[in-house]
Amino acid sequence: MRRFDPFREGAPIVPELSSGAVIATEDGKKVLMLHEIAEDRWCFPKGHVDPGESLETAARREIREETGLTDVRLEREIGEISYRYYSSERGTNILKVAVYFLARSAETPVRLERIFDRAEWVATEAARGRLAWERDREIMDGARRQLRKPQPPVESA
Numbered sequence: 001m002r003r004f005d006p007f008r009e010g011a012p013i014v015p016e017l018s019s020g021a022v023i024a025t026e027d028g029k030k031v032l033m034l035h036e037i038a039e040d041r042w043c044f045p046k047g048h049v050d051p052g053e054s055l056e057t058a059a060r061r062e063i064r065e066e067t068g069l070t071d072v073r074l075e076r077e078i079g080e081i082s083y084r085y086y087s088s089e090r091g092t093n094i095l096k097v098a099v100y101f102l103a104r105s106a107e108t109p110v111r112l113e114r115i116f117d118r119a120e121w122v123a124t125e126a127a128r129g130r131l132a133w134e135r136d137r138e139i140m141d142g143a144r145r146q147l148r149k150p151q152p153p154v155e156s157a
């Protein structure tokens with residue numbers, strides 16, 4: 001069943017916050033992309049921020065749940081995007097705000113959550129072209145800008 005539809009004017013709307021990451025290889029040349037089965041689209045790991053959670057904790061948890069990767073270092077926040085859609089499951093529109101971090105990980109095989117059928121480490125120049133949504137492309141552009149800058153200190157926690 002189709003879970004999501006285009007925004008429905010006049011229907012109720014609820015806000016929802018998600019957090020995730022563009023995970024780059026240590027050399028910054030590739031990023032991890034996940035292919036979502038239901039909509040046949042490529043995306044980055046992200047998901048719902050639980051009550052009381054920080055953006056960083058939620059991003060790490062979602063990365064672990066969706067990819068199985070545990071040795072991931074979060075760097076700086078790239079930024080946030082927002083978009084609207086209709087959830088037939090919930091019977092409401094959703095205003096989604098999604099915050100993305102830049103993260104680093106060794107290029108290792110992943111263990112995918114079942115909503116995805118493929119994961120690929122994709123060269124940064126090619127990654128943009130796989131994204132269906134303009135806002136996602138903006139996040140990828142932000143990630144590339146950060147990857148070109150000198151690296152910040154490694155986080156302590």
Ligand code: ATP
Binds near residue numbers: 046096
């Ligand atoms: P989450 O991973 O945050 O729990 P989800 O998997 O339930 O979320 P989304 O990835 O937010 O859902 O996708 C919900 C709907 O919004 C889908 O139809 C998707 O195609 C669409 N969508 C996803 N990203 C964008 C975007 N950047 N701009 C516009 N629409 C988007």
